Amino acid sequence: MPTSVMPTSKPEGGQQPLAAVTALGLRKAYGDKTVLDGIDLRIPAGSVFALLGPNGAGKTTTVQILSTLISADGGQAQVAGHDIAASPDGVRAAIGVTGQFSAVDGLITGEENMLLMADLHHLPRRDGRRVAAELLARFDLTEAAKKPASTYSGGMKRRLDIAMTLVGSPRIIFLDEPTTGLDPRARHTMWAIIRALVSDGVTVLLTTQYLDEADELADRIAVLDGGRIVAEGTAEELKRLIPGGxxxxxxxxxxxxxxxxxxxxxxxxxxxxxxxxxxxxxxxxxxxxxxxxxxxxxxxxxxxxxxTPDLDDVFFALTGGSAGGTARRHAPDPQDTPDPRNAPDPRDTPGQPKENVR
Amino acid sequence: MSSLSLAVRDASTMLRRNLLHARRYPSMTLNLLLTPVMLLLLFVYVFGDTMSAGIGTGGAGRSAYLAYLVPGILLLTIGGTTIGSAVSVSTDMTEGIIARFRTMAIHRGSVLIGHVVGSVLQCMASVVLVGAVGVAIGFRSSGATVVDWVLAAGLLTLVSLALTWIAVGMGLSSPTAEAASNNATPLIFLPLISSTFVPVHAMPGWFQPVAEYQPFTPAVETLRGLLLGTHIGHNGWLAVAWCVALTALGYFWSKARYDNPATR
CATH class of the missing domain: 3.30.70.100 (Alpha-Beta Plaits)
Incomplete structure (x- = not known):
């Protein structure tokens, strides 16, 4: 895989097929349990890339490695042109991370959380206040700004979380399961937020166990299972991988x-x-x-x-039990593969089973 | 921006965050103050007359025992306050926001430095509050010069710093807030078996080494000397040495724990 490098400053002039993130052979094991077994990724700048997989597939570990939270046992990766091992601070200056578990300080107010981020990004006081107020307004949190973040609903916490991530205007954003646990309305709000990020030219790497979410948001999808990427492509390409229409x-x-x-x-x-x-x-x-x-x-x-075959079919075909890319029509153990049909509300899942009774 | 000014700036941001926590939720800090205040009142008003016999002041009674007791109580206050620091560090580490800090281009140690400085400031505030209770019930530091006061303040700060770093290490090594609270109990337990309440020589022979060779006794003796003009001797240097050693131990322990969260 050719390794392209994105300049640390904003890319100038037009859309170039630069890679915001590249990874080669990432490995990670905890004890004798292999979590990542050689992950290759190439995420073009300005695109949305989804890592799709069941719980325990290695999605979060991948994000943790690429965001410099933990180190890989093997392999290499560049994020925004910086090597994650050699120049972690270069990576950190270019990225924003919203983890799976809300990364807000519950003891202080939403506004104080935002000002904390502004201070840590070394924004001058006045700029910090302006950015905080703008982002709070953009994410519909102005009214709740003076309340402790611990009193927020799940959706509000997630919105505050993303607002905090945006304070430093990151060029690459990692979203680890951004809609897990949200109600349908909050989930749709989150989707709209993610789409808006992309229209600003930000590169997004998101992880999800919801197929409709990947279908809805991502330009490219990598299906992760047992620490390996078992398929990668656009939603359409993945759907073509399996028969079933x-x-x-x-x-x-x-x-x-x-x-x-x-x-x-x-x-x-x-x-x-x-x-x-x-x-x-x-x-x-x-x-x-x-x-x-x-x-x-x-x-x-x-x-x-x-x-028509949808990503459910792809998902079940590709992530059934032992990895290795052998396509199987049905997952042998449904417990390992969360059924996306359990997603909060069928009305709110446009990418869902396209099965229409006439 | 140089790396030093970056460190100072990020650490002071983290300090503001910790002070905000302490101000917003003062109940834990205040609860921790109850122990030293209750011990002070208990030993002065309940046991005072009896205890004064043990310190060999020849029946000077309650007020002499109060003077004997206050320096140790002030150090016990520091020990108690740092239990709160262990708990808040442990709680903080379970929050997602620490993961966020780790993925930001900020000074790596700023989170811990913020906690440490915040905790030392809290210790000093607690010492002032408990000291005020002591003064209110009649404590007077007879004959302490300005230099003695400055040295006393310096010693209290040094002890706060040392115990805080140990508490931070305990907090980082504890998986839950409850565990942190349990693991940090020696910080308030050790001063109870030091020379806070009675002189070491008044204890049974086999127990004397336990009281003698622990960090609180030299600190108590030094503070007593500075405030009351009693003999300090080698205790001054011993107290400083303990503080430096504990600070270094706590610092490297905390740093190792913070850098390798997986081993927690």
């Missing part, structure tokens, strides 16, 4: 079922349940072809379902 027709009348099975070619039959399954990409043209054939045969299905 199909149309399902369900019948109550066995005669209609048999008729349809004859009228349509290439169907998978499920005789006990009277269900036919036809491979399809779910496009209007293919659907019409199926419906035309059924009409011509004078058959009406009781239910028609279109299933």
């Amino acid at each position: 199909h149309v399902r027709l369900r019948f109550t009348d066995p005669a209609a079922y048999r008729g349809a099975a004859t009228a349509l070619r290439d169907v998978a039959r499920h005789d006990e349940t009277l269900v036919l399954q036809i491979s399809s990409d779910g496009s209007q043209r293919e659907l019409r072809a199926i419906l035309d054939r059924l009409d011509a045969a004078g058959i009406e299905a009781d239910e028609l379902t279109v299933h």
